[in-house]
Amino acid sequence: MKVVLDECLPIVLVEAFQxxxxxxxxxxxxxxxxxxxxxxxxxxxxWIIRFAEDGGEVVISGxxxxxxxxxxxxxxxRAGLITIFFExxxxxxxxxxxxxxxxxxxxxxxxxIATASAGSCWEIPYLWNWKPLRDVSARPDQVL
Numbered sequence: 001m002k003v004v005l006d007e008c009l010p011i012v013l014v015e016a017f018q019x020x021x022x023x024x025x026x027x028x029x030x031x032x033x034x035x036x037x038x039x040x041x042x043x044x045x046x047w048i049i050r051f052a053e054d055g056g057e058v059v060i061s062g063x064x065x066x067x068x069x070x071x072x073x074x075x076x077x078r079a080g081l082i083t084i085f086f087e088x089x090x091x092x093x094x095x096x097x098x099x100x101x102x103x104x105x106x107x108x109x110x111x112x113i114a115t116a117s118a119g120s121c122w123e124i125p126y127l128w129n130w131k132p133l134r135d136v137s138a139r140p141d142q143v144l
Contacts, residue, residue, distance in 0.1 A: 001057045001113065006033040006044075008062035010095045013102065026106070028058070045075050052079040058113050062098070064088040067123065073138035077119035084109055085136060089126035104128060 005014045011032070020026040036047035036054070044066060048059070059081050066072045067085035076083045090098065108130050112122060122133040 002029045002031060002051075002055050003058040003060060003113075004031050004033050004036070004051050004056055006059065006061045006063055006066075007037070008064075008066075009060070010098065012095065013099050016099065017102075026110070028110075031056075033059075044072060048075055048079050048081065052081055057082060057118075059083045060109070061085050062090065064091040067121075067136060070138045073121050073136065076121060077138055080118040082113050082116045082118060083121040084113070084133070085121065085123045087123055087126045090124075093126075101126070101128070105130070108133070 005017065014030065014032045017026060017030045021028060021030045031051075033047055033051070036050040041047070044063075051059070057080075059076060061067070061083060064086065067088075073083070090101070093101070105124055109124070112133055116122065119137070120135065121137045123136045124133055125131055
């Protein structure tokens with residue numbers, strides 16, 4: 001699967017996960033959202049479409065604001081992307097904590113994306129111990 005990490009995650013974290021993928025520790029192609037957004041472009045819709053058209057299947061987003069916007073979740077859903085968000089408390093953590101937590105959660109993320117439906121959105125809790133990811137998929141009646 002092609003997995004994109006968005007620009008709200010530290011670039012060093014993206015590079016670390018790319019290194020894991022290059023060494024086949026992670027069985028996915030890891031890319032950065034910046035590859036799909038021209039300099040100066042605002043918003044998420046266009047890069048999401050470009051990523052999906054390029055064979056992308058999974059978005060991992062550190063943007064806690066995107067998760068709160070039903071119209072953005074709906075755009076991800078319409079593109080057929082499985083999206084993984086982080087509970088808002090992740091946004092206050094430093095790079096080291098985010099890296100440790102994301103590495104800790106990776107086996108569950110990997111299991112989850114293997115079975116999740118295209119277009120679904122999920123949230124990872126801010127916990128060290130695993131628990132089920134929460135379905136935060138947009139419903140058509142949530143969008144104005």
